[in-house]
Amino acid sequence: MGHGHGHGHGHVAAASASGRYVRGLAVALAVGAGFMVLEVVVGFATGSLALISDAAHMVTDVFGVGMALVAILLARRSGPTFSRTFGLYRAEVLAALANALLLFGVAGYVLVEAVGRISDPPEVPGLPVLLAAVAGLVANLVSFFVLRSGARESLNVRGAYLEVLADLVGSVGVLLSGLITLLTGWRYADPIIGVAIGLFVLPRTWTLARRALRILFQHAPHGVDVAAISAELAALPGVSDVHDLHVWTLTSGMEVASAHLTVRSAAEQPDVLAEAQNLLAERYAIEHATLQVEAPQSARRCQELTW
The missing domain is CATH 3.30.70.1350 (Cation efflux protein, cytoplasmic domain)
Known part of the structure; x- marks a missing residue:
């Protein structure tokens, strides 16, 4: 009887796809953290649901990118042992699943809050919301381009990328909400766009969660x-x-x-x-x-x- 354990011939040994994008994740984490504080403060100060939604996505974005980065570093530094024969590479998949659960929670909160505001939408100042949205848009564009290539190869990086993508769309929505409110004073723009942001992220979050679960169930x-x-x-x-x-x-x-x-x-x-x-x-x-x-x-x- 013969046994073989191989890595192919003429090929470089396989490695975690996520490990090649540590620098991009670090950049996205730094940029996101810098603008997260701004959006949180302005969102609650103005009472804008659209901005609170985007700020919540930014918080989970920073947390999610941070988890992805920690998971990669943990897997890289904790090699295989006799008790962990495959090392800690599954930490990357768990981080992706945690990101999906966070996004589900944020989307659910925004939808519930928006429904409660439809009947009596509060008056939201347009200019502060508009300025915060522009800042958030710039931050998300930087992170989006930094993580885009890694999202094609790594589920873990894709989780962080989807966080940023949701934030990017959210920033555009908040920008529209601020413009409409500033130019027309229409109070329904803020809760409606808040709902749109929540609905946008749900199917993409489900895809991420399903892919992570497929790996964890060893499909x-x-x-x-x-x-x-x-x-x-x-x-x-x-x-x-x-x-x-x-x-x-x-x-x-x-x-x-x-x-x-x-x-x-x-x-x-x-x-x-x-x-x-x-x-x-x-x-x-x-x-x-x-x-x-x-x-x-x-x-x-x-x-x-x-x-």
Whole structure:
């Protein structure tokens, strides 16, 4: 029986995708924290629901980006041990899920508060809201461009990116609310735009939460056809059966697989192992694969397992 644990051939060892964007997260954190205080103070001073909504998003933005950054640093510094064989990379996914829960809470608060104000909207001064919205818009644009590329690769960075995106849209909404209030005095603009901000963020938050839960429940990575992987492994020369195939994501950019490959003769084991590792690395970008190549008599033991 042969065992193989490989990272492919001609490939750089897989690493957390989030770890490549520490600097961008740090910039976004610093910029967000600087403008967070301004929006919170002006929002409560003016009583603007739209600005309070955007300020709340800014608070969760700073907290969320901070969690994402801490999770990356924690995973980087706490390598695998005998008690934590995969290190602490899942901390990144937990941070993304926490970000989603925060956004759900903020959106719910804004919607409830807006409904209560529709019947008797308070008078909100337009100019302070407008100035605060412009400041928030500038801050969010900086963070948006800093995190945009990392959001395509890392679920953790994407969580922070969605926080910033929600804030960016919120700042535009607050800007419109301030302009309408300043130019027309229409008091319904503030609660209506507050509701719009809350509704905008909900579907994006649900997508983030669903992706984080897929990883935590060890579902197959999004877009990976496990049935096709099984068929291609079974089609390799010398392979008679593929079983106990598992493919999951440890954290963004770190896909992992394990499988048992039954071969017809012991002489074929080294070749089968090398071909299977190359297939997973080159066709599916799965660099971290643990493969057990076994004779038919050894494979019978697997049939006795119930899970």
